[in-house]
Amino acid sequence: MSDPGRTGHPDHGAEPAAGPAAPEGAASGAARPSGVGHRLRRARPGTWFLSACGLVILLCAAVPWLIAPGDPLAIAPRESFRAPGWGHPFGTDESGRDLFTRVVHGTRSSVLIGVLSTLLGVGLGAVLGLITGLGRRWVDAAGSRLIDAMLAFPTLLLALLLIAVRGPGVATVIVAVGLSSAPGYARLLRSEVRRVSRTGHVEAARMLGKGPLTIVWRHILPGALGPLLAVATLGVGQAIVWASALGYLGLGAPPPEPEWGAMLNAGRTYISNGWWMTVFPGLAIVGVGVVATLAGRRLSARWAGRGGAR
Amino acid sequence: MHDDARPAPGPTSRGVPGAVAVPGAAAPGAADTVTVGSGTAGAGTAGAGKVGSGTAGAGEGPGEVPASASPLAAAGRPGAGAPLPRGRRRAWWVSALWRLLGAVVAIWLVATLGFAVLQALPGDPAEAALGGPGSQASAAALQAAREQFGLDLPLPQQYLNYLGNLLRGDFGISYGQKRPVVEVIAPLLWPTLLLALCSLAVAWVLALLTAVIATGRSRVAARLASALELVASVLPGFWLAAVLVIVFSTQLRWFPAVSDNSARGLVLPTLALAIPLAGYLAQGMREGMLSALDAPFAAAARTRGETPRGLRWRHALRHGLVPGINLSGWAFGYLISGAVVVETVFARPGLGRALLTAVTARDVPLVLGVTLVSALGYVLVTLLADALVALVDRRAAA
Numbered sequence: 001m002s003d004p005g006r007t008g009h010p011d012h013g014a015e016p017a018a019g020p021a022a023p024e025g026a027a028s029g030a031a032r033p034s035g036v037g038h039r040l041r042r043a044r045p046g047t048w049f050l051s052a053c054g055l056v057i058l059l060c061a062a063v064p065w066l067i068a069p070g071d072p073l074a075i076a077p078r079e080s081f082r083a084p085g086w087g088h089p090f091g092t093d094e095s096g097r098d099l100f101t102r103v104v105h106g107t108r109s110s111v112l113i114g115v116l117s118t119l120l121g122v123g124l125g126a127v128l129g130l131i132t133g134l135g136r137r138w139v140d141a142a143g144s145r146l147i148d149a150m151l152a153f154p155t156l157l158l159a160l161l162l163i164a165v166r167g168p169g170v171a172t173v174i175v176a177v178g179l180s181s182a183p184g185y186a187r188l189l190r191s192e193v194r195r196v197s198r199t200g201h202v203e204a205a206r207m208l209g210k211g212p213l214t215i216v217w218r219h220i221l222p223g224a225l226g227p228l229l230a231v232a233t234l235g236v237g238q239a240i241v242w243a244s245a246l247g248y249l250g251l252g253a254p255p256p257e258p259e260w261g262a263m264l265n266a267g268r269t270y271i272s273n274g275w276w277m278t279v280f281p282g283l284a285i286v287g288v289g290v291v292a293t294l295a296g297r298r299l300s301a302r303w304a305g306r307g308g309a310r
Numbered sequence: 311m312h313d314d315a316r317p318a319p320g321p322t323s324r325g326v327p328g329a330v331a332v333p334g335a336a337a338p339g340a341a342d343t344v345t346v347g348s349g350t351a352g353a354g355t356a357g358a359g360k361v362g363s364g365t366a367g368a369g370e371g372p373g374e375v376p377a378s379a380s381p382l383a384a385a386g387r388p389g390a391g392a393p394l395p396r397g398r399r400r401a402w403w404v405s406a407l408w409r410l411l412g413a414v415v416a417i418w419l420v421a422t423l424g425f426a427v428l429q430a431l432p433g434d435p436a437e438a439a440l441g442g443p444g445s446q447a448s449a450a451a452l453q454a455a456r457e458q459f460g461l462d463l464p465l466p467q468q469y470l471n472y473l474g475n476l477l478r479g480d481f482g483i484s485y486g487q488k489r490p491v492v493e494v495i496a497p498l499l500w501p502t503l504l505l506a507l508c509s510l511a512v513a514w515v516l517a518l519l520t521a522v523i524a525t526g527r528s529r530v531a532a533r534l535a536s537a538l539e540l541v542a543s544v545l546p547g548f549w550l551a552a553v554l555v556i557v558f559s560t561q562l563r564w565f566p567a568v569s570d571n572s573a574r575g576l577v578l579p580t581l582a583l584a585i586p587l588a589g590y591l592a593q594g595m596r597e598g599m600l601s602a603l604d605a606p607f608a609a610a611a612r613t614r615g616e617t618p619r620g621l622r623w624r625h626a627l628r629h630g631l632v633p634g635i636n637l638s639g640w641a642f643g644y645l646i647s648g649a650v651v652v653e654t655v656f657a658r659p660g661l662g663r664a665l666l667t668a669v670t671a672r673d674v675p676l677v678l679g680v681t682l683v684s685a686l687g688y689v690l691v692t693l694l695a696d697a698l699v700a701l702v703d704r705r706a707a708a
Binding site: 146153155157271294 | 412413416417419420423424427428430431432540541543544545546547548549552553555556560640643644646650651654655662665666669670672677680681684685688689
């Protein structure tokens with residue numbers, strides 16, 4: 001117990017000062033209290049800060065009008081190119097739209113793109129990884145070459161083609177980013193599946209005569225998914241960055257939409273006289289990326305550890 | 311995707327620990343027991359299972375380095391140390407040949423995928439060849455263009471022609487520029503490669519410094535280094551490029567905002583690409599070094615009187631290099647075609663921008679050409695990275 005606080009007495013029974021968490025700890029029957037209150041009090045300040053940041057981002061994504069009540073699309077030509085100051089904390093853009101409002105309202109599409117594209121990538125990657133990891137030798141060889149080819153295929157081309165076929169938009173960006181991240185996840189899951197299926201408990205299950213589906217579902221997947229989910233949470237931040245790059249190339253949401261990449265694209269023209277149009281949307285991307293990555297690291301420390309221990 | 315460790319589909323994976331434990335008796339029979347498994351393997355592997363998973367950025371990379379595993383764990387899975395999909399251990403040149411064959415197959419798959427996917431492009435390719443849909447070409451001209459580019463043939467025939475031409479090194483003729491694709495791409499190769507190599511070199515220097523500091527004993531410095539590494543790895547390259555332009559071109563006027571191949575012009579785009587890359591590399595290297603510092607051999611070195619600094623530089627760094635090299639293979643592929651945003655900011659010529667304009671103009675041969683060249687680069691560098699890993703980590707070479 002490195003915590004100097006009053007929580008350092010798990011072995012002496014949770015009798016005196018453990019507060020509201022004590023009954024739960026005692027009820028669980030173990031020597032270590034495991035209630036939610038206990039865990040909350042043991043959380044480090046870093047965790048608190050991280051959760052607070054995550055909450056703010058989620059608020060911005062869910063109810064942007066609470067934080068920035070203005071209309072992100074309202075133009076006011078007289079107020080164009082105002083530098084950051086009172087009234088406009090992030091300044092205004094070429095049509096006088098308030099950048100703070102736009103950045104806040106842009107959170108939703110960025111977070112959506114990050115989460116959905118990662119889900120898509122993990123889903124596709126899981127299918128490919130399972131097939132190659134569990135299949136026979138020639139299936140594995142063919143699947144691995146396919147994964148190699150997908151990795152070698154330029155990511156940009158995939159996105160460009162999708163956009164050429166389906167037109168620009170948030171949905172297209174999600175599919176493009178998801179597809180391009182899938183082979184990486186597939187490769188990871190393949191190696192994990194192969195690792196887990198060589199471990200003792202899987203062999204034991206096989207010897208006990210369990211069916212192949214049971215073995216995969218109950219014995220291989222739980223161990224192999226941990227590292228995949230861990231990497232996937234880290235991937236959310238990357239997906240957001242990559243999606244904003246597409247927006248920057250003018251391939252994301254159409255211009256008046258408050259999307260961070262598109263806003264950066266608009267700011268590019270005025271880079272010499274309106275630095276704030278470039279700086280603030282980018283800071284938002286970096287901020288969300290840092291929070292997502294930190295959260296991913298926390299989760300991965302748990303999941304990877306748990307998955308690997310099996 | 312950043313930490314997808316190299317595949318080790320073939321011979322470089324961890325079939326090795328068994329051989330390390332029992333050097334003489336690395337019987338090929340032991341390598342074949344993938345599914346059979348012996349009774350003793352079960353007991354040993356419960357502990358060994360911990361080894362491969364690593365933490366966040368681990369992937370298979372650090373798992374591949376058996377040093378990050380304790381020797382006990384390695385020795386404890388005699389039958390399990392055989393991940394080779396194709397069975398027994400081979401001479402090095404045989405596995406190298408398999409590797410090459412796999413690379414060729416991957417390239418062929420890329421060519422096929424590219425050909426198939428490009429059929430989905432909307433619009434008549436013959437129209438694109440005559441200057442786009444707005445050109446209002448006559449029906450006769452369209453027909454002539456179709457015949458010229460072989461577009462009137464049935465699809466399988468077109469595909470075979472295309473493959474045959476590729477084998478002869480003929481990438482076709484660009485619709486838009488009316489020149490052979492090879493001629494269009496050739497002048498772009500050097501700027502792209504130059505930028506990619508410079509960025510990779512700078513990224514390695516930065517990442518090595520960060521990783522060594524982050525694993526050091528000074529708490530404050532380590533914290534700072536990990537924070538820097540984290541922020542760097544999520545920095546969007548194009549945004550960094552724009553901010554660098556604002557600071558160093560618009561305000562300070564030290565470097566030009568439009569980049570050419572001169573040293574001064576290269577500084578900003580190199581930094582814009584290298585800093586995010588350094589974040590990734592440092593992440594992988596730090597993980598590798600940390601797991602090496604936890605390994606028994608590190609304690610053994612300490613008891614022999616190795617200083618902490620010497621331990622990090624002489625022993626742990628080697629284990630940090632492996633994930634770094636693996637990531638570099640991926641990073642290079644990204645730098646070839648993914649540098650497009652940075653090229654756009656600095657108005658630099660390059661393969662990425664060529665791809666962007668070619669797709670916009672529906673210039674199918676040029677798109678395929680750029681795709682194949684960048685895929686070729688990626689595959690070559692991956693092979694090179696595997697060879698380098700084998701050089702750094704002798705166990706992987708076995």
